Amino acid sequence: DLTTDIWDLNDMQIAAKNVLAPKYYASYRTGALNEFTYQANLNIYSKVRLNGFSFRDVSNMNVATTILGYNFSQPFFIAPAADAGHANKSAEASLAEAAGKAGILYAPSISSTLSIEKIAAAGQPGQVMFHQEYIWANKTRLVDELHRIKASGFKAIFLTVDNTGINGIRTRSMRFNDDTDTDTGHAANFDLQSLAAFRNLTTLPIVPKGIKTWQDARTCMELGFPAIYVSNHGGRVLDGAPTSVEVLMDIRQNAPEVFDNMEVYADGGVRRGTDAIILLALGARAVGLGRPAMFANIWGEPGVSRMISLFAQEFYTSLQLMGVSDVHALNTSYVNTNQIVPL
Ligand code: FNR
Numbered sequence: 001d002l003t004t005d006i007w008d009l010n011d012m013q014i015a016a017k018n019v020l021a022p023k024y025y026a027s028y029r030t031g032a033l034n035e036f037t038y039q040a041n042l043n044i045y046s047k048v049r050l051n052g053f054s055f056r057d058v059s060n061m062n063v064a065t066t067i068l069g070y071n072f073s074q075p076f077f078i079a080p081a082a083d084a085g086h087a088n089k090s091a092e093a094s095l096a097e098a099a100g101k102a103g104i105l106y107a108p109s110i111s112s113t114l115s116i117e118k119i120a121a122a123g124q125p126g127q128v129m130f131h132q133e134y135i136w137a138n139k140t141r142l143v144d145e146l147h148r149i150k151a152s153g154f155k156a157i158f159l160t161v162d163n164t165g166i167n168g169i170r171t172r173s174m175r176f177n178d179d180t181d182t183d184t185g186h187a188a189n190f191d192l193q194s195l196a197a198f199r200n201l202t203t204l205p206i207v208p209k210g211i212k213t214w215q216d217a218r219t220c221m222e223l224g225f226p227a228i229y230v231s232n233h234g235g236r237v238l239d240g241a242p243t244s245v246e247v248l249m250d251i252r253q254n255a256p257e258v259f260d261n262m263e264v265y266a267d268g269g270v271r272r273g274t275d276a277i278i279l280l281a282l283g284a285r286a287v288g289l290g291r292p293a294m295f296a297n298i299w300g301e302p303g304v305s306r307m308i309s310l311f312a313q314e315f316y317t318s319l320q321l322m323g324v325s326d327v328h329a330l331n332t333s334y335v336n337t338n339q340i341v342p343l
Contacts, residue, residue: 002299002306008314009271009292012307016087016295023176024086028294031235032168037243038235041269044243048278049336053323062326063316067286068156068205068226068263070128073103074312075327076276078304079231079267079288080132080158080209085113087297093122094297098304100124102312105286107132107158110145120152130156132209135164135198137185146202157202158229162210164190168237195223207265212241214254220262221255227263227285234268234290242343244268248282250343252332259283273314280327281335 006012017025031038065075078099085091091113099106100123107130108119116131123129131154136142149157166188199206208220209229220228230248232241242250244266251258258264266279267288276287289311296307324330 002303006306006310008310009289009296009307012292012295012298012303016298019298020087023173026173026176027083027086028081028291030170030172031239032170032237033239035172035235035239037232037239037241038269040243041232041235042271043269044245044340045269045272045275045278047337047339048245049339050274050277050281050318050322051334051336052321056323056325058320058323058325060325061316061320062328063312063319065286065327067105067265068130068207070105070155071103072105072128072286074308074315075280075286076270076311076315077105077107077265077286077288078293079290080107080109080160081290081294082109082111083113084294084297087294088300090297090300092119094301094304095293096120096122096127096129097124097301098308099129100127101301101305102308104308105130110134116145116148116152116154120154123153128155130154130158130207132158132160134160135190135194137188141185142198143201146204150202150204154204156205156207158209159198159206160209160233161190161195162212162231162233163237164188168233168239170236192219192223210237212238212247214247214251214258217247217251217258217264218255221258225262227265228258229288230264230266230284231288232268244279244284245282245337246340246343248279248284249337249340252283253342273311273316273318276311276315277318277322277330278335281330281332282337283332 092108109132131149205226207227211217211228211230230244263285265286266284279287296303
C-alpha cells in the first residue's frame with residue numbers, strides 16, 4: 001500500500017518492477033550497453049561527503065526557488081521521460097497534476113503518451129511547465145510541435161542534444177524487442193548551425209539538455225542560452241559518459257564563468273534528498289528526477305505526489321542537519337569531493 005509500505009523512491013522502483021509488464025519495466029529501467037554510466041549515476045553520490053554545521057538556526061527554512069525566473073516550491077523537478085502511459089493510463093496527466101499540486105516544475109517529453117495539449121490541460125491553473133523537444137529531421141513536424149508547445153502555454157524548451165541523430169543501444173530493453181523509447185527521425189547532421197537555426201523557430205527560451213563537457217557548456221554560454229541542463233540521459237545514451245557530479249566539477253574547474261552567466265540544471269541517479277543537495281552544492285540551480293516519477297506513476301497522481309513529498313522531506317531534513325536554512329546558501333563549502341577523481 002502506498003502510504004504504509006512505500007517509504008522512499010527505491011521502494012517505488014521495487015513496486016513498479018512487481019507490477020509492470022517486464023518489457024515496460026525494462027524500458028524504464030534500462031541503461032545503454034554495460035550500464036556503467038547508469039550505475040555510476042547512482043554510486044557517485046556515495047563518494048561525496050556533506051559538511052554539516054551545528055550552531056545554526058534552522059527553524060526558518062526556505063527551499064523555494066526560481067527556475068528561469070518562474071517560482072517553484074522546490075529546486076527539484078520532474079524530468080522529461082517518454083511513454084508515461086506504460087505505467088498508468090493517466091500517463092503524463094498524473095505527472096502534470098502532481099507537479100502542479102506540489103508547486104514543482106514538470107517538463108514532459110516530446111515522446112509522451114498524451115498529446116502536448118492534453119498534458120497542458122492536466123496542469124493546475126497558472127501552473128508553469130516547460131516542454132522537451134528534439135531536433136527532428138522533419139522540419140514541418142518540428143515547426144508544428146514548437147507552435148503547439150507555445151500555444152499550449154509551456155514557458156521554455158528543454159532541447160535534448162545528447163542523442164541527436166543516433167540513440168543509445170539499450171540491450172536490457174532490446175531483449176524484449178520493444179525498445180519503445182528509441183526515437184527515429186532525429187537530424188544526425190546536427191551542428192552549431194542547426195542549433196542556431198533551431199533558435200529562430202521559437203521565441204521560447206531554449207535550454208540545451210544533455211551537456212556532458214565543459215567545452216559544450218561554455219559554447220552554450222557564448223551563444224547566449226539562458227541555461228544548460230547537464231545530463232547523460234540517465235545512462236541511456238553514451239555508456240561511459242561521466243556523471244553530472246563529475247561534469248559539474250569539470251565545468252567549475254575549466255569554465256567557472258558558466259555558473260555566473262547562466263542557470264545550470266542537472267540530473268542522473270537522484271534518488272535521495274541528499275543526492276539533490278550534492279548537485280545543488282556543486283552549482284546546479286535545480287535537479288531533475290527521471291525514473292522515480294515514472295515508477296511512482298504506477299499509482300497515478302497519488303503515487304507521484306507521494307514520491308514528491310517523500311523526496312522533499314529527505315531534502316528538507318538533510319538541509320536542516322547541515323545547518324543550511326536557505327537552499328541558495330548551498331555551495332562547494334558544503335561538499336567534500338576528494339574521493340572523486342577529476343575528469
Ligand atoms: C528518459 N529521458 C529522456 N530525456 C529526454 O530528453 N527526452 C526523452 O524523451 C526521454 N525519455 C526518457 C525515458 C525514460 C524511460 C527515462 C528513464 C529517461 C532522460 C531523462 O530526462 C533524465 O535525463 C534521466 O531519466 C535522469 O536520470 P534518472 O533520474 O532516471 O536516473
